[in-house]
Amino acid sequence: xxxxxxxxxxxxxxxxxxxxxxxxxxxxxxxxxxxxxxxxxxxxxxxxxxxxxxxxxxxxxxxxxxxxxxxxxxxxxxxxxxxxxxxxxxxxxxxxxxxxxxxxxxxxxxxxxxxxxxxxxxxxxxxxxxxxxxxxxxxxxxxxxxxxxxxxxxxxxxxxxxxxxxxxxxxxxxxxxxxxxxxxxxxxxxxxxxxxxxxxxxxxxxxxxxxxx
Numbered sequence: 001x002x003x004x005x006x007x008x009x010x011x012x013x014x015x016x017x018x019x020x021x022x023x024x025x026x027x028x029x030x031x032x033x034x035x036x037x038x039x040x041x042x043x044x045x046x047x048x049x050x051x052x053x054x055x056x057x058x059x060x061x062x063x064x065x066x067x068x069x070x071x072x073x074x075x076x077x078x079x080x081x082x083x084x085x086x087x088x089x090x091x092x093x094x095x096x097x098x099x100x101x102x103x104x105x106x107x108x109x110x111x112x113x114x115x116x117x118x119x120x121x122x123x124x125x126x127x128x129x130x131x132x133x134x135x136x137x138x139x140x141x142x143x144x145x146x147x148x149x150x151x152x153x154x155x156x157x158x159x160x161x162x163x164x165x166x167x168x169x170x171x172x173x174x175x176x177x178x179x180x181x182x183x184x185x186x187x188x189x190x191x192x193x194x195x196x197x198x199x200x201x202x203x204x205x206x207x208x209x210x211x212x213x
Contacts, residue, residue: 105138
């Protein structure tokens with residue numbers, strides 16, 4: 001069958017228009033493929049860059065949290081050591097004073113006994129009353145000293161607890177500030193995310209130049 005009967009080949013104008021349209025279709029296909037390839041590559045590159053930056057933020061956050069944990073451990077360790085030293089010191093608080101009270105009243109009791117002996121009353125009913133009075137006064141003195149020492153110890157412990165609480169509150173505030181700051185930086189970066197892609201307007205302009213738009 002002769003091809004000359006086909007208008008595509010027999011009509012030069014029709015053939016020329018057909019060839020031009022075919023070239024335009026091929027050019028549009030080429031440009032579209034190139035644009036989509038460039039867009040896909042840009043998207044992958046942008047996503048990798050975004051994930052790398054987020055990983056950097058997370059790494060920095062993790063490092064900061066490790067540092068905070070180390071600092072907290074050091075501070076709490078120091079507080080525990082200080083508390084142990086204070087409590088150890090409080091264990092001996094007042095021992096010498098109480099021993100002094102005991103010595104004083106032992107001496108007073110011996111003096112009273114000697115006085116009773118000298119007066120011939122040691123074997124009478126007067127002696128128990130006299131010596132009992134010394135024992136009662138000693139008990140009152142010891143009780144007052146112990147109560148005062150108890151309040152003094154409580155004061156030291158209360159002051160120590162307040163100092164510990166203040167240190168922990170300050171440390172927690174610093175930790176919260178750092179955590180909030182680092183988290184805000186990451187969220188701000190996510191909000192400001194801007195990705196660059198091949199120009200769509202340039203692609204449309206090139207399509208127009210092919211005559212296909």
